[in-house]
Amino acid sequence: MTLLAVAADQPTLEDFGRDVWWIVVIKIVGVFAVLVLMTLFAIVFERKVVARMQQRSGPNRVGPRGSLQSLADGLKLAFKEDIMPALADRPVYFLAPVIATIPAFLAFSVIPLGPVVSIFGQRTPLQLTDAPIGVLVVLACSAMGVYGIVLGGWASGSTYPLLGSLRSAAQMVSYEIAMGLSIVAVFLYAGSMSTSEIVAAQADGNQVSFFGLEFTGPSWFAVLLPVSFVIYVIAVVGETNRAPFDLPEAESELVGGFHTEYSSLKFALFFLAEYINMVTVSALAATLFLGGWRAPWPLSIWDGANSGWWPLLWFFLKVTAALFVFIWLRGTLPRLRYDQFMRFGWKVLVPTALVWILVVATMRTVSREVDLSTGQVALFVGVPIALLVLAGLAIASRMSNRDTRIMAEQAAAGAVRATEPDAEVLPPAGPRRRPAERTGPSRAEGGFPVPPMDLTVPPSPRLRRAEPVGAPAGRPDGSGVVSSGRRGSTATRAQEDPDG
Numbered sequence: 001m002t003l004l005a006v007a008a009d010q011p012t013l014e015d016f017g018r019d020v021w022w023i024v025v026i027k028i029v030g031v032f033a034v035l036v037l038m039t040l041f042a043i044v045f046e047r048k049v050v051a052r053m054q055q056r057s058g059p060n061r062v063g064p065r066g067s068l069q070s071l072a073d074g075l076k077l078a079f080k081e082d083i084m085p086a087l088a089d090r091p092v093y094f095l096a097p098v099i100a101t102i103p104a105f106l107a108f109s110v111i112p113l114g115p116v117v118s119i120f121g122q123r124t125p126l127q128l129t130d131a132p133i134g135v136l137v138v139l140a141c142s143a144m145g146v147y148g149i150v151l152g153g154w155a156s157g158s159t160y161p162l163l164g165s166l167r168s169a170a171q172m173v174s175y176e177i178a179m180g181l182s183i184v185a186v187f188l189y190a191g192s193m194s195t196s197e198i199v200a201a202q203a204d205g206n207q208v209s210f211f212g213l214e215f216t217g218p219s220w221f222a223v224l225l226p227v228s229f230v231i232y233v234i235a236v237v238g239e240t241n242r243a244p245f246d247l248p249e250a251e252s253e254l255v256g257g258f259h260t261e262y263s264s265l266k267f268a269l270f271f272l273a274e275y276i277n278m279v280t281v282s283a284l285a286a287t288l289f290l291g292g293w294r295a296p297w298p299l300s301i302w303d304g305a306n307s308g309w310w311p312l313l314w315f316f317l318k319v320t321a322a323l324f325v326f327i328w329l330r331g332t333l334p335r336l337r338y339d340q341f342m343r344f345g346w347k348v349l350v351p352t353a354l355v356w357i358l359v360v361a362t363m364r365t366v367s368r369e370v371d372l373s374t375g376q377v378a379l380f381v382g383v384p385i386a387l388l389v390l391a392g393l394a395i396a397s398r399m400s401n402r403d404t405r406i407m408a409e410q411a412a413a414g415a416v417r418a419t420e421p422d423a424e425v426l427p428p429a430g431p432r433r434r435p436a437e438r439t440g441p442s443r444a445e446g447g448f449p450v451p452p453m454d455l456t457v458p459p460s461p462r463l464r465r466a467e468p469v470g471a472p473a474g475r476p477d478g479s480g481v482v483s484s485g486r487r488g489s490t491a492t493r494a495q496e497d498p499d500g
Helices: 021-053 069-078 090-110 134-155 159-182 184-190 195-201 226-239 264-289 310-330 338-369 374-400 402-412 490-496
Strands: 116-119 122-125 207-210 213-216
Touching: 021 069, 021 090, 021 122, 021 264, 021 310, 069 264, 090 134, 090 264, 134 159, 134 195, 134 264, 159 184, 159 226, 159 338, 184 195, 184 226, 184 338, 195 264, 226 264, 226 310, 226 338, 264 310, 338 374, 374 402
Parallel strands: none
Antiparallel strands: 116 122, 207 213
């Protein structure tokens, strides 16, 4: 269904594909420049906001108030030594960061930045291109980025990057399903998958009738479809590998994740792709749920707020607010365990999105086929379905917490059932290796556990002396072996410490 333009400067699908070649070149260069500048801004913005949350000053040396710190970091990465592992698959190792970066740039091509404007006398929309399935282009590009991550981990020729890439692929695929399901309700309301027409569908408030009372309701889909908006926000945080869902880069488990073996400009490309994806999903959130480039109320009361170049300001303010949510989550929430993370995606987000699509489709069908007002549909259809969903969630939560609830009730009632002792964390106390007057009381006597200090470190095989051919490599007294430098030989320590 094609939506009618609500204003003369509202672009439609017929406005695309008619630009002269130099206008297309200007748009391509503009999109590239916008993404690079937004990446530099997002890095400094993140470091400044997190520093303020932790009561630090953050970057404050390079540029005015540290505003050029991200540019300095990018130049440093570009000029660092490029190290390639010996076991790496060289062609794939080189192409992997490129494959991860190019789709991140392509996804921004269908994002509308503003209305139809005049550029050197040519009337053209502030959008590179659009299609009847414009949103699916963004989903396809985000899916292509997974290949770069998987190939980067595999081509490194190391175990940990491979495990990190597989983890990242599983995470991105799982949460991309939830993200795709969350925007189906937007398609049902807008009647189109074109990004420019979705913005046009949020131009004016909806006329709502509630048992004879007529009033203008909100137009942003974030208000009309709150469940879709919440699922989308959670899903894109997981898909972009951001905290608290940054499991592929869990340093305590997988070193640095899929890009452990990368350095210099190749690592910078992976870093650039992550931040460009953040900007892209933030721009898509503004387009699908926050009215796109249109000014929020009460700025929309001004007639010139949605014409000319002013919409660029409103659009980037919305993108900046979405980036702040990413940073806020990173500075607030701890990292999840991997099993909790995957369980939440498959058992909570995906079923909730499916049920919500069913609810929205039912309400739209009833309002179209039956002569009922919006308020009557919400009362007779939406409220019963919401009550059933809440009852189902309550029952499921009660059943999953049944054992914990029973144990808590027994503890509150003073149950005397013997409980299992806590697991022993420390190893059992062994025989004393040193006199008590030198080491203090043992752990069995209530002292602090002290590891034994007379461990024998085997000599390093790389530090053998050059021996004549036929000479023994090492003798029992240790003279044929060079010590590692940390400890002497066993005979020397026995002479120094006869009580050891």
